Amino acid sequence: MAEDAPRGMGKRGARRAQAARGQRAAARAGANNTGGGSRWRLWTRRIAIWGGALALLGALFLGIAVAFAARSLPSFYQLKATQAGQTIVVRARDGSEIAELGPNYGEWIPFARIPRPMKDAMVAVEDRRFYSHPGVDPLGLARALYVAVTGDGRVSATSTITQQLARNVFLNSNRSFDRKLREGVLALALEAKFSKEQILELYLNKVYFGGGAYGIDSASRTFFSHPGTELSVAEAAIIAGMVKAPSSYSPTADIDAAVGRAEVVLALMQEQGYISAAEARVDPSTVNLKAEKAQNSARYFTDWALPQLELLLPETTEPIEVWTTIDPGMQRAATTAIATNSPRGAQGALVSLDRDGAVLALVGGTDYVKTNYNRATNALRQPGSAWKLFVYLAALEAGYKPDDRVVDTPVTIDGWSPRNSSGRNSGEIDLRTAFAYSINTVAAQLGNEVGFGTVASMAKRFGITTPISTYPSMVLGSNEVRLIDMTRAFAAISNKGASVEPYGIVRVTSASGAELYRRERPSSIQLVPDYVAAGITDLLQTAVATGTGRAAQIGRPVAGKTGTTSSNKDGYFVGFSSGITTGVWMGRDDSRVVAGLQGGAAPARAFAAYMRYAVAKRPAEEFETALTLPEWQLEPDDEAMQGDPEDYYFIDEQGNLVERGRPDPAAGEAGGTEGVGRGRDQPAFPVEGEQTTGEATRRNGRLGDMDQAASDDFLNQATGGGVAPRPAAQPARPRPAATATPR
Numbered sequence: 001m002a003e004d005a006p007r008g009m010g011k012r013g014a015r016r017a018q019a020a021r022g023q024r025a026a027a028r029a030g031a032n033n034t035g036g037g038s039r040w041r042l043w044t045r046r047i048a049i050w051g052g053a054l055a056l057l058g059a060l061f062l063g064i065a066v067a068f069a070a071r072s073l074p075s076f077y078q079l080k081a082t083q084a085g086q087t088i089v090v091r092a093r094d095g096s097e098i099a100e101l102g103p104n105y106g107e108w109i110p111f112a113r114i115p116r117p118m119k120d121a122m123v124a125v126e127d128r129r130f131y132s133h134p135g136v137d138p139l140g141l142a143r144a145l146y147v148a149v150t151g152d153g154r155v156s157a158t159s160t161i162t163q164q165l166a167r168n169v170f171l172n173s174n175r176s177f178d179r180k181l182r183e184g185v186l187a188l189a190l191e192a193k194f195s196k197e198q199i200l201e202l203y204l205n206k207v208y209f210g211g212g213a214y215g216i217d218s219a220s221r222t223f224f225s226h227p228g229t230e231l232s233v234a235e236a237a238i239i240a241g242m243v244k245a246p247s248s249y250s251p252t253a254d255i256d257a258a259v260g261r262a263e264v265v266l267a268l269m270q271e272q273g274y275i276s277a278a279e280a281r282v283d284p285s286t287v288n289l290k291a292e293k294a295q296n297s298a299r300y301f302t303d304w305a306l307p308q309l310e311l312l313l314p315e316t317t318e319p320i321e322v323w324t325t326i327d328p329g330m331q332r333a334a335t336t337a338i339a340t341n342s343p344r345g346a347q348g349a350l351v352s353l354d355r356d357g358a359v360l361a362l363v364g365g366t367d368y369v370k371t372n373y374n375r376a377t378n379a380l381r382q383p384g385s386a387w388k389l390f391v392y393l394a395a396l397e398a399g400y401k402p403d404d405r406v407v408d409t410p411v412t413i414d415g416w417s418p419r420n421s422s423g424r425n426s427g428e429i430d431l432r433t434a435f436a437y438s439i440n441t442v443a444a445q446l447g448n449e450v451g452f453g454t455v456a457s458m459a460k461r462f463g464i465t466t467p468i469s470t471y472p473s474m475v476l477g478s479n480e481v482r483l484i485d486m487t488r489a490f491a492a493i494s495n496k497g498a499s500v501e502p503y504g505i506v507r508v509t510s511a512s513g514a515e516l517y518r519r520e521r522p523s524s525i526q527l528v529p530d531y532v533a534a535g536i537t538d539l540l541q542t543a544v545a546t547g548t549g550r551a552a553q554i555g556r557p558v559a560g561k562t563g564t565t566s567s568n569k570d571g572y573f574v575g576f577s578s579g580i581t582t583g584v585w586m587g588r589d590d591s592r593v594v595a596g597l598q599g600g601a602a603p604a605r606a607f608a609a610y611m612r613y614a615v616a617k618r619p620a621e622e623f624e625t626a627l628t629l630p631e632w633q634l635e636p637d638d639e640a641m642q643g644d645p646e647d648y649y650f651i652d653e654q655g656n657l658v659e660r661g662r663p664d665p666a667a668g669e670a671g672g673t674e675g676v677g678r679g680r681d682q683p684a685f686p687v688e689g690e691q692t693t694g695e696a697t698r699r700n701g702r703l704g705d706m707d708q709a710a711s712d713d714f715l716n717q718a719t720g721g722g723v724a725p726r727p728a729a730q731p732a733r734p735r736p737a738a739t740a741t742p743r
Helices: 011-072 076-081 116-126 138-150 161-170 177-193 196-206 216-224 233-242 255-271 298-312 328-341 384-397 431-436 440-450 452-461 472-476 483-494 530-545 602-614 638-642 665-670 696-700 712-719
Strands: 088-091 097-101 208-210 320-324 347-353 359-363 405-408 427-430 505-510 515-518 559-564 570-577 580-587 649-652 673-676
Touching (some): 116 161, 116 233, 116 255, 161 177, 177 196, 208 216, 216 233, 233 255, 298 320, 298 328, 298 505, 328 347, 328 602, 347 483, 347 602, 384 431, 384 440, 384 472, 384 483, 427 431, 440 452, 483 530, 483 559, 483 570, 530 559, 580 602
Antiparallel strands (some): 088 097, 320 505, 347 359, 347 580, 405 427, 559 570, 649 673
8 A cells, every 4th residue: 555655745744635536436426326315316306296287177178177167067957857768658559559658757845745665765865975075075085096096997886976966967877987977077066056955955856766666755666555655664775775776776677686785875875974873774675565467468569569679760869759569458468378378487479460460469478567588589499399390391391281281100210210109100190180289200311301491591591590400300490590580581481482571660759749650561581482381371271170289270271280398398389370370489487397388379379369369360371271382392303493593583692582683593502592492383402411312211211221212314304414313222321319299
């Protein structure tokens, strides 16, 4: 170290120089630390200043927004006069009123006459700081944000009574940030313009309690049969508890849920000091509820028809009148027929269509009050042998005739062996008899011959909208369908093979009488040739005259088909007479067995009971069953085999019918549509991938190694080309067993 010191400086001088250098370094470090702290304090001060400025600016804008909103708000008396919701009057085809839907307002109750328990119950459960916050609850909002940050990330409901009033009167229920922001501004404006008493009075007279009841007076009269000025503590707790979820906590919908919710309200009232412990022990289950009157079963119809208004009308909130197709007398007859003929413990449903598709009657269950589930339009159930309509339609279109001979004999198709409900086989019979007595083995042979895909395509063509499997058991009705779809299919047969579209709304008018909508008659499409419609009508008529549907006879021509699934879980009957087509289903919602339920029993009897009334004022009509066969079934020459391309029906890959007017089958193939001979003078050719087993099925009724229907020489002559030898029979592939054994 002495060597490093400047020349002439001793050791002591060197130490003093080193100490000086250390002091200078420390000074520099201290200066640097002081600068860092200054910068931090500078940024903190800047953030505080800018934050305060932004907060002040935000408060200014909020104040301006609230001021403008308060100035534009209607007066208290104007708000009293406004009503939420749309009133809809539903009229039958004769103009009579069958239902009035929409808001039901009771008498307006001033704040001074509203029972104290009702005010306290609503504040306790909906907004405990109602009397202290300015319209928006800062503490509640902070708690909700804290829960969102530390919990599942969702902001819980923080709406005050004032915010709920703003939403109900001025806004919609969308859960968007923009709507929530506007709701807050309007709530602050309401608090700025009106007193707490006025706000609570508006709220209690306008809030929705379910069942169409708006306001505590309407709710009290609806649920307790007395005015809202007479509400007890227990009744007030029940009503206050309903606001959160009217459909879930309504005492007429679920009394246990309503009582449980009321007990929560009573506990909150005690906790907040509104009632004593003794009052909180009131048992809400002892409250006398208003006895429910049996509601008009036409509500099943309105539940189906009215949602269609969203598609038919522009958005409107003005009162409207809806003129429908329902016939009041037929609706009453249908309701009685289902109620009196449904087996004990079973449900029933009925759909009745006029020849143009107008819904004349619709019953979705035995009691609308107990259950409003619409089994006529929503339930998916197996139709049993009623499904054979599509099997025999495909067979008739492929060339069968009602008098053709078939053989009722045991068969096995891909490992599936159907059996007849009688347990016996009848041998050689004609097609008409096989259909009339619902012979399962014959239906299985026909389905295999024409192709299960062809049967599925036929069902889609006639309006079945549910998914269809093509396992062999499908020919016996193992696919689930809707009753209204099956009724539509039979109505098309009644309409001589032309399509039918069910409808329930004819026109809609405003309260002033202006017409907002009128139904235009849609174009009809011929689904099958005339001779096919005549042939299936022949079979359906025989099924009622001498077969399984004899209980459906009404003293005039009736055509129809029964259906029963395995173990009597579903009973079906669908038929028509004098231009009216009616479908009936019976069974249990849980699909349990119903003793003694067959399609030819209770459903057929309900059909007959209803139809006797429905057709009483219509002339009896004989069915057109005479077959005018096309030339290809009479003269097997070259020209007849080819047919006229203009007579083709085209079906797309999903089996849906395509309107005529395509230039030729080749053009159809190019567009992904397959030309299938569906015309009056053209045979039905199998769709690719389907297998037809030929005429031998008609001779011996067995499937497997069989001779082809026509000789190779004939086919070579008719088609102008060579015919490859038939391949050897392939071993059957296992398929799932049938889930239903219809009869």
